[in-house]
Amino acid sequence: MGAAESVEHVEHVDKISLKVMVDKKRHKVVYAEAGKDFVDVLLSFLTLPLGTIARHVAKESNIEAVKFGSISSLYQSLKDLNPKYLWNPTCKEMLLYPRNSMEAYCRQLRLNIDDTEPVKYFVCENLECNSSVKENKNRLSLFRDQKCGCGKVLNIKVSPKECLSLENGFAKVNASFIISDDLYVMPNVFGTVVYLHQKHKITNIEAIAEKTVEIGKKEVIDILKLSLVTKTPLTDFVFKKNLFPLEKRKQFEFRIREVKSDKARQMSVKIVRRKSTGEILFVEAGEDFIDFVFSFLTFPLGGVSHMLEGFSSLNCIDSLYKSVYKLSPDIYLMSQAVKEKLSNPPIAAQFELSNQILPICAVSLPVYYYHSFLSNSRYREVFTTTTTTTTTSTTTSTRKCYGYSSDSYVPLNLVDPKFSSSKSSSSGEYVKGPSIYMVTDDLVVSPISSFNAISHLNSLNVPLLDVEEKVVRVGPKEGLCILKASLTSTSALTNGLNQFIRTTIEKEKLIK
Template structure:
């Protein structure tokens, strides 16, 4: 959500005759919002876009978690973790002028049993104390800070005070004085269009044009279900290997399509676990997002512009929030060490 209704100024260079955005010019505030997309867990993206993200079948995965009863999960908290996963970069994202993720990382539960032998806390609703089994009392604690780096900046990912150029398909580069355009317009960006921009970045190569001219949100003419060529990878390290997962697909008589599949807990854990993985980690693992989106252009441009040095790793290899990892970690996404969660009592 936006902070106190704040907006970010963006200059658009337009071809009004063709109704197309040629490029945008902005300072670090706008690019910080774009880069923050990479830190969002997939489940958060689906939720923010009203389960209409257009990102393959992730919407249906999210709906499946919603519809399953608590009896199908190990604990009530497990379901809550999948539907509202935390962002391991919440500390940085929370300081942006525009925040599109409404998750409150400072709201934590602390064991309500004063006789509990050990201090226990959780950022997930409906969790119980691991020491005594007592329910936890949830409240907002301003002293709670999630951080995966020794952060010393004043908010955001990109160095402040610089001008940047953003193309329609979200390539980002330092502004050049040699770029001259005859058409110029301005608009203000706040939380709602920022969320719409996220959706367009996932499914279109003309994210800015679609946002500014309010074009219909339809995927480009590329198969959304097409997998990258390097989708199936061999683990580089022996410790990353995991046991094969077996499923039994039920096909039509002509084998043209799969009706459904019978699978065990391990396969369902793998699928549901995707909801807690940050978008940037998906791009890191496979080198791209869907070929008809442009969100991966943001990822590729990270090395080419000025950053607060401590934040670069948050964007290149975003981590899972503490305790949001799954036993089946096919993408080898690291979990934020709980030592980086600071609590002042």
Template sequence: MALASIKPESIEQVDNVQLRVLVDKERNRVVYAEAGKDFVDVLFSFLTLPLGTIARLVAKDSNIEAVKFGSITSLHQSVSDLDQQYLWNQTCKEMLLRPRNSMEDYCHNLKLNIDDTEPVQYFLCKKLDCRKKSGCLLSIFKDQKCYCGEVMKLQAFRSCFNLEDGFVKENATFIICDDLYVMPNVFGASLQLLQKLGVDSVDAIEEQTVVINKKEVVDLLKLSLISKAPLTEFIFKNQSVGNYSNLRNNIEYLIRETPSDEDRQMSVKVTLRKSNEKILFVEADDDFIDFVFSLLTFPLGGVLQMLQGLSSLSCIDNLYKSLCDLSPDIYFTSHELKHKLTNPPIAAQYELSNQILPIVGASIPMNYCHRYYDYKNQRLVTELTKEMVYFNYNRLCDETFARLKLVDPKSSTSKSSFAKGPSMYMVTDDLFVSPMSSISTMAFLKKSKVPLSDLEERVVKIGVKEGLNILKASLISTSALTNGLNQFTRTVKDIQVSTSALSAPQDAVRSEFNFEALGIDNTQSLVVQLPEASSCTQDSQLPRAPLMEELPPPPNIQEPHMNIAKKENENTASSVPALRRSARKRKGGGQA
């Protein structure tokens, strides 16, 4: 039984965390682990990581080989390969490849913080005149330009800035199940867990102390994405890593009912194989590409919140559910912190003006550029503050506040976006984005060994529901478009009308319905608009049967049911007088 990193002497104490683990010796599995703040903070920090950061971290070799994170891995790679001319600037590319964590202030002091993304920095123009004016420009990205045309290189710092200390309270301890569900460390919870796992005797279990470093936290992150028992597979190195992504059924790609918003929809052209309904690629403009790119910036916890806790990454779902179940009064430093952790926003200035999904962006709390002279240290200070609070009350002329205005790093236009338009792009089933090219498309079809006769184009509208389906499928599948849009492409197919019947000559259609023989020469018609996928380019008119009861029948046509009714009425009318005479005779005979 090989255990992971049992008390290695080479690792410094500051870079590792101890974990007490109960192991089922007979089954070689973890029953549960007991941990304090340091390890639980690390687990909860997974939920703050943007999807692009996760894809970048798990793509590296650690103690475990690189892991594919659904379709997010190929999306991240496509951004890396994309020529900068298709993005507004180099900053856009850096933002997508290394998206920032909106809760970096809480993660910065973690013992095992695996997010190596560069923290936020603040830049101002070096020119004093620019910094004194109201509307002074502030950038949180390098190499942005001021009004005056100069690159903003003067680094400023926040005043009264304190880093947070993780998420849970200092002395709190927890039980972590093999599937990453976190529970309060009480005996009743551990007893129920032992009984649930079928452990009848304490002799069947033993305690191990495991030391974990940053590299092994990356291992655990990888396993949490692909395994249903990440602690067992992490602890027992001799166990093979199981990837369950290929064993999923269609139910796992479904999302809960979501209200649609027709005002926030975009159309894409889908090319798929008719034989198996597999989407090969999507042809779309920059609006859809912005949506796909933005997936890299979503924090994992924000994704779980949009998917109502059901991402089909079972261990991540368990971790998120346990977070929601824990009491904020007992275990978290504040109610506000728990709320942020269950619904982390995307980092400031990463939001899109045309985002179709319900996720918000963080704000920059800095409102003023504060300049004053520090007489004690004999220097001029420039810092960023939330409020106007004067320090040098007797020397107000030496102290100024200028209201700040943020520079949008993505685009200088009113449309804040990553992808530059107007351009058309191709997005493959695994979300690999590339510029649209007919020749490149043919090469892709050749590589995929798809006959042209098996291709079909359909137009699909992408709104909130479709976007959430793509998002969920991108987490657990390398066929994000097929699994995300399957139900919507099928719906389009079901309502398509056969173009062979609609394109038939008008005379051929009329020959089946000989209305003229019925004395009707004003045949009504129905105009049918063919779907865009149809090869027919004109509207077709189909004869529609007229309402017969509104038209008098021709004189030479007698309807059978009318003749029968007329004859029955005549017979009834002729028999009534005879019946009356017979009745009078019987009555007269009775009187006699």
């Protein structure tokens, strides 16, 4: 599996010093003062796919592993799922190690916790394949072990020009920031400091003291964990306060603003509920719904905040996300483009579902060309996009501008990593169908069997007499509610879906 395991053992001694102002009596962080390095780390959280976060918080750092709502159990169930239920082995790898679409921004950070393998490009070892348009062997893959039309594996690594430019993080090099306990990032100006003193009701300057804490990768994971489960991650980090159990927040109701529900994009699932409490015990669903819940793992945290308009139920992530809107790209962020990307980080290229019901965008790739030309009386070849960063027009005249009579540009076909020869269309799904699966309230996915279902009910002590079934349709609105609930609750289905079922029941009563 990916590079994650091997990278883990490398010692990173690099540390960032973080200055915090603490309330001496109340043992609270009033604010932290930081420069680019630490703010880059915080902003990089928004680019991390939920699957990457689930993987990180499941490990011990200075604090124990934490549960990331239902996302942790969803991730674990994918890990445990027999690969035969997915279209091919790459599908499972993609969901367990989803790429970061803003990898180019994160790789140069002083503390980059995203250990996912950087994107690589592969062509056939038989280099003649690159120019054989007619036989459709001119293939390029962003994933290992994909097959060429000639039967060989695409295993020659190439580096397309114009694809490898790394960016220097998110914040401006000399900018200075103030960060509130709940990770709201603000400009370091006098007004901000006054505001925070007032907010914390600090009248006497003697009540506060400056403290410096050293932040390495392990500490970044601590802060990431805390940002998911408490409202005061900096205080809890600095004073090593105990975490309160996540379960206590189980029964929240999750409402979202009006979303247009599109009938054409609805999935039908059968829910099994406990009659006496209304708790959803599990749902029976086809591969479309399973693809949908697994696709959460590919969503960048900031993309989730964007879809939920800054109300994702993860308080600190929302406040970090909202602070991006207030930071000026002229003084505090690298550019307007950085600001826009952080405001809505997309899914990495080729990771999207073709039938995704949620309004989240994915990176689209340029057309890559195999360029061969005569230079110093010998043929050379280059892999290029022939496009500049701003335009995608590739007319014949610009392609032939090198003036070599033997110049040729052959467009390469991107290999669909979710392709399977047993699929009728290669249309971007992970999970094999037609098939029925079972999803528990905390999003544990498994193939359905009556044995599984009965033993699940037994484990919850639910008598069969207390069980009812209902069919519900899950469209964009219901889907968003499940996603929102899954971030903080281990009852993602009950909290996400029950509000819609109640209205169905009420409607039924009205008709009667």
